[in-house]
Amino acid sequence: MMYNFAIDPLLTGKVLWTPLLIVLLKVVVVFAVGLVATMLMVWFERKVIAGMQNRIGPNKAGPFGILQTLADGIKLFFKEDLIPERSDRFVFKLAPYLAFVPAFLTFAIIPLGGDFRGDNDGLVTWFGQQTRVQLADPPIGILFALAISSIAIYGIMLAGWSSGSKYPLLGSVRASAQMVSYEAALGLSVAAVVLVSGTLSTSGIVARQSSLGNWNVIVTGIVPFFIFMIAATAELNRPPFDLVEAEQELVGGFNTEYASLRFALFYLAEFMNTVTMSALIVTLFFGGPQPISVGSLTVDIPIIGNAFEGTIWLLLKVLVFLYIYVWFRATLPRFRYDQLMDLGWKVLIPASLGWFILLAAQRVGQDAGWDRYVVTIATVLILLVCYSLLALAQRTSENERKRDGVMF
Amino acid sequence: MSEFLRSYLVVVWFGLAAFLVGSLLLGISALLRPNNPTSEKLLSYESGVDPVGDGWSQSQIRYYVFALLFVIFDVEAVFIFPWATQLERYGGFGLVEMAVFVAVLVLGLVYAWRKGVLRWV
Numbered sequence: 131m132m133y134n135f136a137i138d139p140l141l142t143g144k145v146l147w148t149p150l151l152i153v154l155l156k157v158v159v160v161f162a163v164g165l166v167a168t169m170l171m172v173w174f175e176r177k178v179i180a181g182m183q184n185r186i187g188p189n190k191a192g193p194f195g196i197l198q199t200l201a202d203g204i205k206l207f208f209k210e211d212l213i214p215e216r217s218d219r220f221v222f223k224l225a226p227y228l229a230f231v232p233a234f235l236t237f238a239i240i241p242l243g244g245d246f247r248g249d250n251d252g253l254v255t256w257f258g259q260q261t262r263v264q265l266a267d268p269p270i271g272i273l274f275a276l277a278i279s280s281i282a283i284y285g286i287m288l289a290g291w292s293s294g295s296k297y298p299l300l301g302s303v304r305a306s307a308q309m310v311s312y313e314a315a316l317g318l319s320v321a322a323v324v325l326v327s328g329t330l331s332t333s334g335i336v337a338r339q340s341s342l343g344n345w346n347v348i349v350t351g352i353v354p355f356f357i358f359m360i361a362a363t364a365e366l367n368r369p370p371f372d373l374v375e376a377e378q379e380l381v382g383g384f385n386t387e388y389a390s391l392r393f394a395l396f397y398l399a400e401f402m403n404t405v406t407m408s409a410l411i412v413t414l415f416f417g418g419p420q421p422i423s424v425g426s427l428t429v430d431i432p433i434i435g436n437a438f439e440g441t442i443w444l445l446l447k448v449l450v451f452l453y454i455y456v457w458f459r460a461t462l463p464r465f466r467y468d469q470l471m472d473l474g475w476k477v478l479i480p481a482s483l484g485w486f487i488l489l490a491a492q493r494v495g496q497d498a499g500w501d502r503y504v505v506t507i508a509t510v511l512i513l514l515v516c517y518s519l520l521a522l523a524q525r526t527s528e529n530e531r532k533r534d535g536v537m538f
Numbered sequence: 539m540s541e542f543l544r545s546y547l548v549v550v551w552f553g554l555a556a557f558l559v560g561s562l563l564l565g566i567s568a569l570l571r572p573n574n575p576t577s578e579k580l581l582s583y584e585s586g587v588d589p590v591g592d593g594w595s596q597s598q599i600r601y602y603v604f605a606l607l608f609v610i611f612d613v614e615a616v617f618i619f620p621w622a623t624q625l626e627r628y629g630g631f632g633l634v635e636m637a638v639f640v641a642v643l644v645l646g647l648v649y650a651w652r653k654g655v656l657r658w659v
Contacts, residue, residue: 157552161559207567215580216593227560234556238549266548273619274549294593295582307601310608317615325622386583391567395560468658471604475647475656479611483644486618487637490625494633497626523651531657 152261160265164237168402169199175401175456182460203394211390216294225292226388226395229285232278233402238265239274240409241333243419243441246340247428262333263419263440271332272324275410276317279365282403283309286367286374289396290384301383305367305374308470312364312371315357315478322354322486323414325493332413339417342424347415350489355415357482362407364474367400368455370462371470408451412444419444476524484516603655607647614643 173188173196180187188195213222243263244254253260268274283306290302326349327335339345347355364371375383385396412418419440422429431439465473488509495505582589621628621636628635650656 153548157548157555160552161555207570208572210572210574210579211567212575212579214582215577216582216589227557230560231553231556235549235553238552265552266546268546268549276615291594293582295589296584296593296595299593299595299597303597303601307604310605314608314611314615317612318618321615321618321622324619325625328623328625330619330623381583381585390571391564395563471656471658475604475607476651479647480644483640487640490622490633490636493625494630498630523648527651527657530654 156261156265160237160242161234163242164234164402164405165398167405168398169203170196171401171405171452172199172202172397174452175459178453178456179460182457206391206394209390211392212387214294214387217387218292218294221288221292222387223392225285225289226392226399227285228288229282229399230395230402232282232285233399233406235278236275236403236406236410239268239271239332240264240406240413241267241336241418241440241444243438243444244333245440246337246418246420264333267331267333270330272320272330272335272414275332276313276320279316280313282399283313285396285399286384289388293384293387295387297381298384298386301374301380301386304380304467305384308367308371308373308474309365311471311474312361312478315474315482316361316365318479318482318486319354319357319361320414322350322482322489325486325489326350332418336413336418336420339420340423342422345415345417350415351485353485354482355411357478357485358411358414360473361478362411363455363458364470366403366407366455368404369459370465372464373467373470376464404452404455405448408448408455409444411451412447416447418447476527477520480520488512600655600658607650607655610643610646614640 176198177187177195188198191197191201213219241262241264254263255261286309287302287306290298290300290305293299323335323346324330326346327338329335329338335346342348367374374380375385380386385393388396421431421439421443431442434442492505492509582593584590617639618636621632625632
């Protein structure tokens, strides 16, 4: 109760230095990890996409070109910073922060390691203090992540609006409509995870995914994962949903007028978001820092302590998703805007809602001891009916478009 | 101050740290970079052509409609989350209640769809 004196001015009393140091250490380490991970992600993306396109990619700065991002960053320090005459100067300067700070904040609630085996619950002992390898563990961690990702929309919206220029404005209007549409699907697919976990705290969600069969991706029946993955890609404005910065139409999109380090902040935020979103996917659906284990058999990395091993597992899993994001970019062509909106509103939102209610019914049925076969058959029937209703709606709307003589 | 608020305090400090690092980077760059603005440089970018008209042009009403629809579904999610954590407690009754709630909102979506609001072109 009394240790956070220095970071909590309302508290008086004796200061215990160890917990305070641990908090400070955590802030510094998580921040450094975030920045380094972002820089490595930029390099990773360029290198992997080069490989997929039969090029070499960055290979001059440092071994395997790993310092290329640093070199680019240093270059941007020396670039002239232009603020266009027509812009709204205050908002123009504020917007990069609104993108940059939320990108970091999401990182705070992700369990970055720790020993979740047995009854350990992710707690580790550092300097005689029990703590989590996680900056903050608020009881509503997931809601916090969703709220912060909504704030990030402001950064992009205001950046485009304040530029006082046409392309950025168009880009930002597109961006906000797109992100807002997929935010709904994102939230509803997370609800399925909350349903099976029974908690909103991220460490609680991880603690419940003790073995491969318990991973939420399987427990929730895969569909919420796919919806979350698609919605997350749209939230990040990454290909194939990168209409926000479609070069052929909008030059650079919302950040066309930005130069120098202000642009770098947007760029950093974008890649930071990719890393945090991958980490969030792993936390929600793939057990976060939990090791892979089937039944009583656990894949254990020898020598390294269990607490640190969690970090390695998390890193490996996140790397898989980062690779998938790069793969998307190398493979998929960009969506058209009407296709994007159709996918969001006419497929993902109804599907996530329906799946959520079905999952809830299953759970309640399990609890009340309904006949398992009846529940399964009813579920399949309901799924079929819902699917055909959705298909019917799609077909009707397509026919109507054709009748109205719309091109697509 | 309660334990509940304390976990957010760390988050606030973390956010402040991010803000400070951002301003630090901009500050260092302000010392290093050249500053030589000319009126041509400060024109808004329109692919090298002199900008015509106002930068703040009108945009489609559709974007606004989608934002309104979003509010409905996001608020819905806020109602769903607390119930989802307490599923066992409310059992079958809660399930039916929630199904009715969701059905009403889905009707809203169907109505919007039927009205052609979701149609982009």
